[in-house]
Amino acid sequence: xxxxxxxxxxxxxxxxxxxxxxxxxxxxxxxxxxxxxxxxxxxxxxxxxxxxxxxxxxxxxxxxxxxxxxxxxxxxxxxxxxxxxxxxxxxxxxxxxxxxxxxxxxxxxxxxxxxxxxxxxxxxxxxxxxxxxxxxxxxx
Numbered sequence: 832x833x834x835x836x837x838x839x840x841x842x843x844x845x846x847x848x849x850x851x852x853x854x855x856x857x858x859x860x861x862x863x864x865x866x867x868x869x870x871x872x873x874x875x876x877x878x879x880x881x882x883x884x885x886x887x888x889x890x891x892x893x894x895x896x897x898x899x900x901x902x903x904x905x906x907x908x909x910x911x912x913x914x915x916x917x918x919x920x921x922x923x924x925x926x927x928x929x930x931x932x933x934x935x936x937x938x939x940x941x942x943x944x945x946x947x948x949x950x951x952x953x954x955x956x957x958x959x960x961x962x963x964x965x966x967x968x969x970x971x
Contacts, residue, residue, distance in 0.1 A: 865894050912943075919948045922966060927952070930963025 869890065876882050919941040927950055928935040936952035941960070943949075948960045958964065 862894075862898065915948065916943060919943060919960075922948070922950060922960065926967045927958060927960065928965045928967075929958055930965075934958050 869887070872882070873887075922938050922941050925938050926935070927938055934952070934956055936954050936956065938950045939953045940951045941948050942951065946959055946961075950958045950960050952958065960966070
């Protein structure tokens with residue numbers, strides 16, 4: 832049984848949630864699944880035409896690259912979250928206006944959510960800070 836390292840196994844590292852968001856599964860589970868597949872491949876190979884050892888090394892190397900990419904992505908996600916938090920703190924005290932002009936005011940606090948930063952204005956209203964929103968210096 833040959834395993835193509837470029838094809839994702841059923842129920843791979845990511846799955847879709849109902850809201851269309853991608854949810855990442857544990858890398859450890861994927862590593863265990865990879866080892867189980869490799870052992871099954873070794874057990875069920877044709878004894879008259881065994882798989883070359885260099886193919887196994889290639890599969891291990893491919894999996895190692897994928898595992899490192901997943902870990903790098905996690906670290907980048909953490910870095911981006913920290914950057915977003917830092918930038919959001921700089922919005923406090925500034926004046927914000929929604930894209931359609933219906934909501935405006937001074938930002939009192941910022942809360943980070945899955946949709947992005949939500950600014951709470953001095954009058955208690957909340958505004959998602961995103962495309963079309965204008966942010967200026969605090970009003971006099």
